Amino acid sequence: MNVLLVDDEPLELEQMEYMIQSIYPFWKFHKAADACQALTINQNFKINLAFLDINLPGRSGLEFGEDLRAVNKEVEIIMVTAHQSFDYAQQSIRIGVVDYLTKPVIESDLHKVLSKYKKQDSSHDYSSLIHHSLSFIHDNFAEKISLSDIAREVHTNPTYLSRKFHEEVGASFTEYLIHYRIQAAKRFLTNNTSWNISDVAENSGFNSQHYFSTIFRKTEGITPKEFREKGK
Template sequence: MNVLLLDDEPLEIEQLEYLLQCEFPSWNLFKASDASQAHFIHLNNEIDLAFLDINLPGKSGLEFGEELRQSNKDIEIIMVTACQDFSYAQQSIRIGVVDYLTKPVIESELLKILSKYKEHQYSHNYSTLIQCSLKAIHEKYAEKISLSDIANKVHANPTYLSRKFHEEVGLSFSEYLIQYRIHMAKRFLITTPKWTIADVAENSGFSSQNYFSTLFRKIEGVSPTEFREKERSK
């Protein structure tokens, strides 16, 4: 699933990117700050879903959305705006916008709108075997799971699953599992401030706080505590 994020406010686009990555880690996200950048991305990638800010420098999100619709009738468009203007709503309906988000984006509202896309998060041109494997990982990441456990759940030979997983996903099973656990840990660090780092590590599927903290710093460049403090200060 290729998703375009068009917004001229860096913090807004960063927040949207973070929320989408946590919920849909297999989606490809493309970011643009104006219609010109977005047009270039669209020319070089087949975009399935677009989040478009209405008020942009130069061409508005609505104008760009109309161009998108003319070139790709199957693309789905969600408008993101701080404006409550009926004329914008009328224009949005005219170009076939599927939904509307107001700023600042609230996670629960975003996830409600995206609930219908859940079925797409495992597709990404993956085979049925890999789709089922990813779904199992996303459901059981907090548990002590192995490739053999997932292979057993999807009724596949572990060696065959390992090879297919790397071929299609581009990562080994263990690499993907770590990546997803770090995604969820980042989310927990922000959304559950009362949890200790040990709590975050345990609920993200890591065997120890020390291992989690070492791995987190290696991947993110900061410790879990530093990451949490940085996010709080935004």
């Protein structure tokens, strides 16, 4: 699933991505600050779902949504707005908007909007074993945890858990844990500006700043410092 997030506030983009990834950790996110950037992204990727802020610089989110639907008939659009109005509602109906979210976006409201996609995607109907395992990771990612630790928590053996984890999640335990830690680090880099890179690494569960920076650059294409500067 390719998801487009369009908002001129970098913090809003990071928070939205983080909240959605707590449900769908392997969706691909593409972020833009305005309609021009977003159209370029749509030319390079098949966008399935778009979250559009109404108040964008230049062309509004509604105007861009109309452009997007003209070239991508299958995309589903969710508008994000700080203001509800009858005019917005009329335009939204015309371009086929499927839902609204009001700023500041509340996580429970976002989960309700995304529930339809959870039902459509059978790969996320996790067994109780894997659901419990994922919850343990989400609660303890900042600590030193291993597959054996989780196996003890869910009362099974590591070999069986490893196989079931890969079958249901589509990634190994190690791949998932690193991915989740990197997403947490991105949020910390954006939200906790008083933390240095070592603080971010430690609070994200990485045992050294060097290892964290190496993994971050490998997955994100830029260093943690560059990511923080980009978000300012």
